[in-house]
Amino acid sequence: MSRGNHRPSGDPKLRLARQRLVIVTxxxxxxxxxxxxxxxxxxxxxxxxxxxxxxxxxxxxxxxGVEEPGxxxxxxxxxxxxxxxxxxxxxGEMVHGMMPLGVMARRLLQSTTFQIVAAAAPGLxxxxxxxxxxxxxxxxxxxxxxxxxxxxxAPASGHSLPLLGAPRALGAxxxxxxxxxxxxxxxAMLHDAATTAVWIVTTPEELPVRxxxxxxxxxxxxxxxxxxxxxxxxxxxxxxxSRDQGAIAEAAAHAGAHPYLVxxxxxxxxxxxxxxQIRLLRSAVRRAPVRLPYLPGGTGEARGLTDLTHAVAxxxxxxx
Amino acid sequence: xTLDEIIASRRVLLCVGSGGVGKTTTAAxxxxxxxxxxxxxxxxxxxxxxxxxxxxxxxxLDERARRVPLGAGPGHLDAMLLDVKRTxxxxxxxxxxxxxxxxxxxxxxxxxxxSGALVGSAEYxxxxxVYRLVEDAAYDFVVVDTPPSRHAVDxxxxxxxxxxxxxxxxxxxxxxxxxxxxxxTSRLAQLLLSSLLAxxxxxxxxxxxxxVSEFVAAIESLTGGLRTRVAHVAELLGSEATALVLVxxxxxxxxxxxxxLAATLxxxxxxxxxxxxNRALPAALFGAAAPDPGPPVGVPPGLGTRLAExxxxxxxxxxxxxxxxxxxxxxxxxxxxxxxxPLASTPVTLAGLRELGGHLFPSEPATRTRSAGR
Numbered sequence: 001m002s003r004g005n006h007r008p009s010g011d012p013k014l015r016l017a018r019q020r021l022v023i024v025t026x027x028x029x030x031x032x033x034x035x036x037x038x039x040x041x042x043x044x045x046x047x048x049x050x051x052x053x054x055x056x057x058x059x060x061x062x063x064x065g066v067e068e069p070g071x072x073x074x075x076x077x078x079x080x081x082x083x084x085x086x087x088x089x090x091x092g093e094m095v096h097g098m099m100p101l102g103v104m105a106r107r108l109l110q111s112t113t114f115q116i117v118a119a120a121a122p123g124l125x126x127x128x129x130x131x132x133x134x135x136x137x138x139x140x141x142x143x144x145x146x147x148x149x150x151x152x153x154a155p156a157s158g159h160s161l162p163l164l165g166a167p168r169a170l171g172a173x174x175x176x177x178x179x180x181x182x183x184x185x186x187x188a189m190l191h192d193a194a195t196t197a198v199w200i201v202t203t204p205e206e207l208p209v210r211x212x213x214x215x216x217x218x219x220x221x222x223x224x225x226x227x228x229x230x231x232x233x234x235x236x237x238x239x240x241x242s243r244d245q246g247a248i249a250e251a252a253a254h255a256g257a258h259p260y261l262v263x264x265x266x267x268x269x270x271x272x273x274x275x276x277q278i279r280l281l282r283s284a285v286r287r288a289p290v291r292l293p294y295l296p297g298g299t300g301e302a303r304g305l306t307d308l309t310h311a312v313a314x315x316x317x318x319x320x
Numbered sequence: 321x322t323l324d325e326i327i328a329s330r331r332v333l334l335c336v337g338s339g340g341v342g343k344t345t346t347a348a349x350x351x352x353x354x355x356x357x358x359x360x361x362x363x364x365x366x367x368x369x370x371x372x373x374x375x376x377x378x379x380x381l382d383e384r385a386r387r388v389p390l391g392a393g394p395g396h397l398d399a400m401l402l403d404v405k406r407t408x409x410x411x412x413x414x415x416x417x418x419x420x421x422x423x424x425x426x427x428x429x430x431x432x433x434x435s436g437a438l439v440g441s442a443e444y445x446x447x448x449x450v451y452r453l454v455e456d457a458a459y460d461f462v463v464v465d466t467p468p469s470r471h472a473v474d475x476x477x478x479x480x481x482x483x484x485x486x487x488x489x490x491x492x493x494x495x496x497x498x499x500x501x502x503x504x505t506s507r508l509a510q511l512l513l514s515s516l517l518a519x520x521x522x523x524x525x526x527x528x529x530x531x532v533s534e535f536v537a538a539i540e541s542l543t544g545g546l547r548t549r550v551a552h553v554a555e556l557l558g559s560e561a562t563a564l565v566l567v568x569x570x571x572x573x574x575x576x577x578x579x580x581l582a583a584t585l586x587x588x589x590x591x592x593x594x595x596x597x598n599r600a601l602p603a604a605l606f607g608a609a610a611p612d613p614g615p616p617v618g619v620p621p622g623l624g625t626r627l628a629e630x631x632x633x634x635x636x637x638x639x640x641x642x643x644x645x646x647x648x649x650x651x652x653x654x655x656x657x658x659x660x661x662p663l664a665s666t667p668v669t670l671a672g673l674r675e676l677g678g679h680l681f682p683s684e685p686a687t688r689t690r691s692a693g694r
Contacts, residue, residue: 029340029574059573156339206666239630244623255616259605260627263634269663296633298572298640
C-alpha cells in the first residue's frame with residue numbers, strides 16, 4: 001500500500017506528535033470526517049488522550065461508533081472520546097449562563113424572533129464554537145490537561161473560513177472586555193503552528209483540489225495561518241506499469257470491452273488524473289501533499305477505518 | 321418519468337443535493353441537452369467553484385444572462401449566476417411604496433445582515449429568481465442548481481417559511497423585543513432581556529434593538545406585496561410544471577444527507593422526479609450480478625494477476641456503492657434516472673459537457689451532432 005510513499009522515518013509528513021489542536025477541513029465528500037477519525041484514532045493508539053469533535057451533524061461520531069453524540073465527551077476507547085458542538089445548543093448554553101431563571105432562558109430560546117436575531121448577529125455561532133473548543137483545550141484533571149489533543153472535524157471549506165476567521169472579524173467589533181480578551185487568545189491559539197494544525201483534506205480530483213487550493217490561499221493570505229501540507233485522501237495506487245498499459249491496450253484491441261480491461265483502463269485513467277491533480281496542488285501550495293491510500297471498501301466500516309488509521313500512523317511516524 | 325420526458329415537458333427542473341456531488345455540472349449538462357433539443361433554456365447556477373464559465377465557453381458568468389455558444393438551432397441556452405443579495409434588493413425596490421422607502425430598507429445595516437439570515441431568505445431568493453425566469457418569455461425551460469444549503473430542504477420550504485414568518489407575531493415582537501417574555505409586566509424579565517440584547521449588541525457592534533425596530537417598520541410596508549408573490553412562487557414549486565431531481569454520489573455521507581433530504585421533501589408533499597448518481601461504477605461490468613469472466617486470453621500471467629486484483633477491487637467498490645445507494649432509492653420512492661461513471665462527471669469543456677449529456681441521456685444520442693462553437 002505504501003509503495004509510493006517512502007520517506008525518512010525521522011521526518012514524519014504528518015506532524016501530529018506535539019499538536020494540541022488539529023482542525024480538519026475540505027470540500028464535502030472528500031473523506032474529511034474519515035481522515036479526522038483516523039487522525040484521532042492514530043493519536044489515541046499512540047497513547048495520547050484525544051478528544052474528537054464534530055461540529056453540527058457530521059460524520060465523525062458515527063465513524064467512531066457513537067450513535068447519539070452529545071455535548072459532553074463520550075468515551076469511545078481507552079484514550080479517545082467524542083463530542084458534538086452544536087452551534088444552536090451552544091447558543092442555548094450561553095443564554096442559560098446569562099439568564100438566572102431557566103424557564104426564562106427556555107422561553108427566549110424558543111422564540112422565533114430570538115433565533116432570527118441570533119442568526120443575524122454576525123459571527124455569533126462561530127464565536128460560540130470557538131468558545132467550546134477552547135474550553136475543551138483548557139479542561140484539566142489532576143493538574144494535567146484532560147485532553148492531550150483535540151481533533152476537530154470542521155465544517156466544509158465554505159463554512160470553515162468564517163470559523164477560523166471569527167477571532168479577527170469579531171475582534172474588530174469587540175475591542176475591549178472579556179469577549180475581546182477571549183478573541184485575542186483564540187486568534188493566538190489558531191496562529192500558533194507549534195500546537196495547532198489546520199489540515200486541508202482533498203481527493204485527487206479536479207474540483208476538490210481546486211477548492212483546496214483556494215482555501216489554502218484564503219487561510220494563508222487572509223488569515224495569516226501557517227499551514228501544514230494538505231492531505232490527499234483516496235490516492236489510487238499505481239498498479240500497472242507502462243509496459244502493462246501497452247499490453248492492456250493491445251489486448252483491448254482483440255478482446256474489446258472485456259471487464260478486466262475496461263476496469264484496468266479506468267484505474268489507469270484515475271491514477272493518471274490523480275498524479276496530475278497532486279502536481280497542481282503541490283505547485284500551488286509549494287509543499288508536497290501527504291497521501292493517504294484509496295481504499296476500495298471505503299472507510300465507513302470498522303475495517304476501512306482501521307486501514308486508514310494505519311496509513312495515518314505510518315505518515316505520522318508512529319510506531320516506528 | 322425519465323430525464324428525456326422531464327426536459328421535453330416540464331418548465332422547471334430543480335437539481336437538489338448536498339455540496340460535492342457534481343450538482344452544478346449536472347445541471348449545466350442537462351441544460352445544454354435541453355437547448356440542443358430545441359428548448360429555450362436558462363440555467364441558474366451557484367457555481368461554487370467558479371469553473372463553470374470556462375466549461376460553458378463563456379468569458380464571464382454573473383447575474384446577467386449570457387448566451388452559451390451552442391451554434392445555430394431553434395433552442396438556446398442562457399447561463400446566469402444566482403445573486404441572493406441583488407435579488408433581494410430588486411424585490412425590495414419593486415415592492416416598496418416609494419424609492420425613499422426602498423433606500424431606507426436597503427441602507428439598514430440589519431437588513432444587510434438579515435438579507436442573508438432572514439428565515440432562509442437566501443433560499444427564498446433563489447426561488448424568487450426561478451420565478452422571474454419562468455415568467456420571462458425568453459425561456460420555456462429553467463434548470464436550477466440549488467444553493468448548497470445545510471438543510472437543502474430550506475430552499476423548497478423557503479416560501480412557506482417566509483409566509484409563516486410574515487403571518488406570525490414575530491414582526492410585531494421584533495419592534496419591541498422585550499415583549500417576547502411572558503411576564504411583559506415583569507420589570508426584572510425586561511431588564512434581563514435588555515441586558516442580554518445589550519450584550520449581543522456590544523459583541524456585534526450593531527445597535528441591534530434600534531435597527532431591528534427600524535427594519536421591521538420599513539419592511540412591514542412591503543409585506544402585502546411580498547405575501548402575494550411568495551404564494552405564487554410556492555404554487556409554482558409544488559406544481560406539475562416543476563420536476564425535482566436529487567443529485568448524489570455513492571459516498572456514505574452524501575447519500576445519507578440525500579436520504580434525509582428525500583424523506584423531508586416527501587414529508588412536505590414534494591414529489592421527487594428521480595435520482596441522478598454521479599461517479600457510479602457501471603454495475604453491468606462490476607456489479608454483484610455481473611459474471612467474473614477471468615483474465616482475457618493472451619495476457620502475460622503477471623499482468624493477468626494484476627488485472628484480476630484490479631477487477632476484484634472495482635467489484636468491492638461497486639458493491640459498496642450499491643449498498644450505499646439502495647436505501648436512498650427506497651426512501652426517495654423515485655426511479656434512478658441516470659448513473660454517470662467516474663471521470664465523465666467532471667468535464668472541463670462544452671464538448672465534455674455534451675459527452676456527459678450522453679451518459680445522462682443514453683437513449684437519444686442523436687442530438688450530439690449539432691456543431692458546437694467553442
